[in-house]
Amino acid sequence: MISPETLVFGVLAALGLISMVATFMAVMERDLLKAVLFSAVQSTAYAFMFYILMAPDILLVYVPVAVGLYPAVILFLIKKTERFEGGEEE
Amino acid sequence: MIDVNAFLFSVLVFSLIMNLGISLYGIFWRPSLVKKIIALTILGDTANVLAIVVGYRAWIAPNRPPIPPVLTTWKPTATDLSKFSSLAVDPLPQALVLTAVVIGLAVTVFLVFLTIQVYRLHGTTDVRKIAKLKG
Numbered sequence: 001m002i003s004p005e006t007l008v009f010g011v012l013a014a015l016g017l018i019s020m021v022a023t024f025m026a027v028m029e030r031d032l033l034k035a036v037l038f039s040a041v042q043s044t045a046y047a048f049m050f051y052i053l054m055a056p057d058i059l060l061v062y063v064p065v066a067v068g069l070y071p072a073v074i075l076f077l078i079k080k081t082e083r084f085e086g087g088e089e090e
Numbered sequence: 091m092i093d094v095n096a097f098l099f100s101v102l103v104f105s106l107i108m109n110l111g112i113s114l115y116g117i118f119w120r121p122s123l124v125k126k127i128i129a130l131t132i133l134g135d136t137a138n139v140l141a142i143v144v145g146y147r148a149w150i151a152p153n154r155p156p157i158p159p160v161l162t163t164w165k166p167t168a169t170d171l172s173k174f175s176s177l178a179v180d181p182l183p184q185a186l187v188l189t190a191v192v193i194g195l196a197v198t199v200f201l202v203f204l205t206i207q208v209y210r211l212h213g214t215t216d217v218r219k220i221a222k223l224k225g
Contacts (some may be wrong), residue, residue, distance in 0.1 A: 003152040003153065004152060004155070005095055005149050005153070005155075006094050006095055006098070006152075008155065009094075009095045009098035009099055010098050012099070012102045013098040013101035013102050013105070015102075016101060016103075016104075016105030016106060017105055019105065019106075019109060020108050020109055020112070023108075023112045023132055026116075026128060026129075027112050027113065027116035027120065027125070027129055027132075032124050032125065032128075035128055039131065039132060042109075042132060042135075043135065046135055046136075046139055049139055050142060053142050053146050053179070054146070054155070054157065054158045054178075054179045055142050055184050055187070056158050057158075057184060057188065058138075058142065058184055058188060058191070061188055061191050061192070062135075062138075062191055065191055065192070065194075065195050066191070069195060070131050073199055074127060074128060074202070076202070077124055077127070077202045077206060078124060081124065081205065081206065081209040082214070082215060085120065085121065085122035085125055085216075086121055086122065086216060
């Protein structure tokens with residue numbers, strides 16, 4: 001039988017791997033709109049991580065800032081400038 | 091016998107350090123200024139999570155998790171305090187991270203408006219093209 005401690009650390013490791021994949025996709029993606037979405041996925045994984053690491057007050061600040069305001073501000077920036085990295089090919 | 095919990099915890103720390111590396115790559119080698127801002131937010135968030143991970147503590151028993159650093163009694167006695175300090179995680183990194191999240195938001199908004207100004211003046215957000223401009 002799997003113990004609760006192992007379960008919690010397993011969820012933490014899975015969230016770490018999810019955030020690593022999302023960060024890689026966000027940095028490598030040429031479409032900046034998709035990069036913002038991957039960065040939001042990574043922020044969601046970090047938010048669950050804060051909750052499991054017993055920091056509920058950080059969670060309350062982090063969710064509106066990193067899942068709400070960061071993508072909103074960067075979407076505003078993409079709307080004002082250009083959408084594709086390295087010129088407008090498409 | 092391999093310690094499964096220590097292994098899973100080191101997977102977590104490894105993935106966070108990999109995140110630091112990937113976002114540093116994004117800041118230094120990706121050409122778009124918008125991509126640099128996205129990578130910078132990821133870098134700041136990863137540093138915050140690392141600080142929280144440093145403040146975490148080992149479990150007392152396999153079914154006894156640590157508690158958040160919040161005192162729930164109005165007039166705590168010495169026994170309450172010693173029980174609290176034997177169970178709660180470290181509150182100091184959480185206080186620092188709470189400040190850092192808000193400061194990171196302010197820095198990001200400032201960089202966003204700098205980038206908009208660069209686009210208005212030069213018509214591009216590609217640093218390779220901006221570096222070739224004269225004047």
